[in-house]
Amino acid sequence: MEFPVGLKYTKDHEWIELSSGVAKVGVTAFAIDQLGDIVHVDLPKVGDSFEAGAAFGTIESTKTVSDLYMPVAGKVVEVNKAATDNPESLQSDPYKNGWLVKLEVKGTPTAGSLLDASAYEAFVADGSH
Amino acid sequence: MASGTEVLTTPLVAVHKSLKAKMVPFGGWLMPVSYTTVLQEHKAVREACGIFDVSHMGEVMVTGANAAAFLQHLTINDIEKLKDGSGQYSAMLHEHGGMIDDLIVYRLKADKYLLCVNASNTAKDFAWIDKQARKFSEVQVADESNLWSQLAVQGPASAKAVEALIGATDLAQFRSLQYMDIMNLKLFGKAALLARTGYTGEHGYEIYLPNEVAEKTWAALLETQPVTGIQPIGLGARDTLRLEACYLLYGNDMNDEVSPLEAGIGWATRLTKADFIGRAALVQQKEAGPKRSQFAFVMVEDGIPRSGMDLYRNGEKIGVVTSGSVLPTVGGAGGMALIARGKANLNDEVEVDIRGKRKLARLVQKPLYKAKVKG
Numbered sequence: 001m002e003f004p005v006g007l008k009y010t011k012d013h014e015w016i017e018l019s020s021g022v023a024k025v026g027v028t029a030f031a032i033d034q035l036g037d038i039v040h041v042d043l044p045k046v047g048d049s050f051e052a053g054a055a056f057g058t059i060e061s062t063k064t065v066s067d068l069y070m071p072v073a074g075k076v077v078e079v080n081k082a083a084t085d086n087p088e089s090l091q092s093d094p095y096k097n098g099w100l101v102k103l104e105v106k107g108t109p110t111a112g113s114l115l116d117a118s119a120y121e122a123f124v125a126d127g128s129h
Numbered sequence: 130m131a132s133g134t135e136v137l138t139t140p141l142v143a144v145h146k147s148l149k150a151k152m153v154p155f156g157g158w159l160m161p162v163s164y165t166t167v168l169q170e171h172k173a174v175r176e177a178c179g180i181f182d183v184s185h186m187g188e189v190m191v192t193g194a195n196a197a198a199f200l201q202h203l204t205i206n207d208i209e210k211l212k213d214g215s216g217q218y219s220a221m222l223h224e225h226g227g228m229i230d231d232l233i234v235y236r237l238k239a240d241k242y243l244l245c246v247n248a249s250n251t252a253k254d255f256a257w258i259d260k261q262a263r264k265f266s267e268v269q270v271a272d273e274s275n276l277w278s279q280l281a282v283q284g285p286a287s288a289k290a291v292e293a294l295i296g297a298t299d300l301a302q303f304r305s306l307q308y309m310d311i312m313n314l315k316l317f318g319k320a321a322l323l324a325r326t327g328y329t330g331e332h333g334y335e336i337y338l339p340n341e342v343a344e345k346t347w348a349a350l351l352e353t354q355p356v357t358g359i360q361p362i363g364l365g366a367r368d369t370l371r372l373e374a375c376y377l378l379y380g381n382d383m384n385d386e387v388s389p390l391e392a393g394i395g396w397a398t399r400l401t402k403a404d405f406i407g408r409a410a411l412v413q414q415k416e417a418g419p420k421r422s423q424f425a426f427v428m429v430e431d432g433i434p435r436s437g438m439d440l441y442r443n444g445e446k447i448g449v450v451t452s453g454s455v456l457p458t459v460g461g462a463g464g465m466a467l468i469a470r471g472k473a474n475l476n477d478e479v480e481v482d483i484r485g486k487r488k489l490a491r492l493v494q495k496p497l498y499k500a501k502v503k504g
Contacts, residue, residue: 036151036365037168039455039462040433058484060433062167062455063365065484 001029004095008071009120015095016071016114024099025071027059030124032094035061038087043068043100049075052113056101059087071114074103139184140278140343148361155364156249158185163363170366171457174329177358178284180350181367187251187274188337189244189258194267196240203261203406204234205389207399211236216309216324218397221257222407226388226414230254230379235311235324243311243322243337245279247379261406278343282350283333283370285501286357291323291334293353294346308503317342328367330374330500372452373459373498375425381436382423382451382465390414391467393423393495418470421448425497426479427456427463429489434464434481441480441487447472450481459497463490 007015013031017024032038040060050056055067056076079101083090090098115123137158145152150161161182163170173179191200201208206219216235220228230250235243246254255272262270282291294316295303302312303323311324319339327333338346353359368378375393377383383392390398390411400412414420428434434453439446453464466479473479473492480487 036163037166039168040431042432062369063162065433065435 001033002095003028003030003117003121005117007095008114008116009123010069010071010114011123012069013124014069014071017099018072018105021105022077023072023074023103023105025101025103026094026099027068027090028120028124029094031059031066032091035059035064035066037062038090041084041087041090041100043079043084044076046076046079049073049106059090068100070103072103073106075106076101077104078102137185139182140340141182141184141347144344144347145182145361150361150363153364156185156247158248160185161361161363163365164361167363167365167369168455168457170360170362171369173358173360174284174331174362174366174370175458176285178282178286178290178360179329179362179366180290180347180359181281181283181362181364182278182343182347183281183335183367184278184340184343185248186279187246187248187254187272188277188279189246189255190271190273191242191244191258191262192240192269192271194240195265196242196268197236199262199265199268200234200242201402201405202265203258204232205398205405205407206234207402208234208236209402213238214311215307216311216326218309218394220389220394220397221254222389222405222411223385224407224410226390226407226410227385228379228383228387228389228392229257229385231377231383231394233309233324233326235322237311237322245335245337250379276339277337278340280336280338280343280346280350281327281329281333282336282359283327283329283362284331284359286359287331287333290350290353290357290359291336294336294349316346321346327502328374328376329370330376330496330498330502331370332501332504368452369454369457372454372464373456373496374500375465375496375498377465378452382467387467388414388419391419391421391423421467421469423451423495424448424466424468424473424475424492425463425495426466426481426490426492427459427497428461428481429478429491432481432483432486432488433462434483434488434490436464439482440466440468440490441482442473442477445472447479453481456497463493463497465495468492 204219321338438450440448448468
């Protein structure tokens with residue numbers, strides 16, 4: 001299972017790619033594997049603002065619905081229509097084309113609560129999540 | 130038999146784990162939910178063949194000279210319609226008409242019947258059956274759930290897969306087995322039973338077999354893979370398959386408070402036969418009209434309905450989703466719902482409250498997927 005090193009991760013299994021002011025957010029390959037077939041993704045509207053840790057949408061498999069949580073505070077500037085139109089595409093590509101929203105990050109994101117790739121990998125390997 | 134909080138396992142648990150199945154607790158049992166993915170497994174059953182470990186299901190044997198009279202009193206369908214080696218869908222009711230469980234009754238002989246009941250209800254069912262049987266002489270009831278494993282083989286290639294288990298002397302009988310029929314067979318020298326039924330909407334079989342030959346029989350069926358395409362299927366796809374066929378799931382689509390008339394199984398309810406437990410309440414319901422009835426629906430707007438979501442029409446709450454999911458073969462999403470009498474009709478548009486958002490759906494003719502069980 002792949003956990004790209006350039007990304008930061010949450011214990012709720014979202015990833016975030018932080019670059020100058022705009023960030024991409026998605027869900028990890030681990031989360032996708034746990035969920036199974038992804039059949040529906042519900043995302044916010046452009047312009048919606050969220051605090052860090054706030055639920056911003058849902059991802060749904062054949063059996064369960066899970067909330068999506070914001071890794072950082074910010075305003076949605078773009079949603080990935082390809083992901084909502086073809087949710088099953090997240091299974092093969094949860095990182096590159098599988099981003100869910102782009103955010104205008106509010107303030108300076110505190111990377112403190114976010115995990116790097118190796119810490120996240122250790123976290124999911126531990127099995128107590 | 131499920132009891133307490135202990136999680137039960139079937140004789141095939143090691144096989145499931147070696148196949149790396151995702152295991153989940155279900156009705157007191159640790160069961161495989163999927164081996165590959167739910168959608169892949171669903172498709173495999175519709176197009177080829179699947180094998181399911183359904184050993185968690187309960188088996189109750191009813192024997193004795195008055196077995197038929199007892200079952201006529203206990204269940205809603207007409208036992209007189211059964212011949213040796215045939216079965217029928219039925220249910221047991223409370224006096225108030227609510228369903229204790231749905232079940233299949235097989236007549237093995239004039240004085241011997243097999244009842245197949247839901248895993249999570251086995252203890253409740255047997256306590257009820259045992260209590261009712263005490264009113265009758267010459268009836269013995271036995272909970273044999275611990276003795277039997279159960280495998281379901283379902284899909285267009287299921288006859289070919291099961292035929293690999295059938296000895297030369299049984300072949301003619303196997304090939305003439307009709308829907309809901311049951312026959313004796315020997316599996317690795319042990320007495321077993323083979324019924325032509327299932328819970329998927331496809332041509333299929335359910336095999337009742339002693340625990341000690343479960344693993345060998347599972348392996349023998351999977352050996353037909355090159356010819357039949359057979360693969361193991363978990364409870365996830367079992368649920369989407371049964372939902373498309375609009376087969377009811379106890380605990381979702383019916384429970385102790387829902388009557389068979391409300392749940393849409395009036396066809397199995399023989400109000401014309403002599404008295405049975407719950408009949409008086411059903412006759413009353415029929416005269417007054419049931420308070421609610423069951424509909425199938427498909428989503429018009431995006432979103433996946435789930436059990437327990439409220440249903441609205443013109444802003445008024447009219448009912449509740451009892452089962453909902455994606456519908457892999459039909460396409461889109463949909464399910465079944467219990468709707469208050471007079472509040473909606475077939476083909477009406479309704480709204481499902483999906484986590485606070487009202488999404489359009491349409492009430493449609495049942496079933497969502499037309500079963501091919503008789504072909």
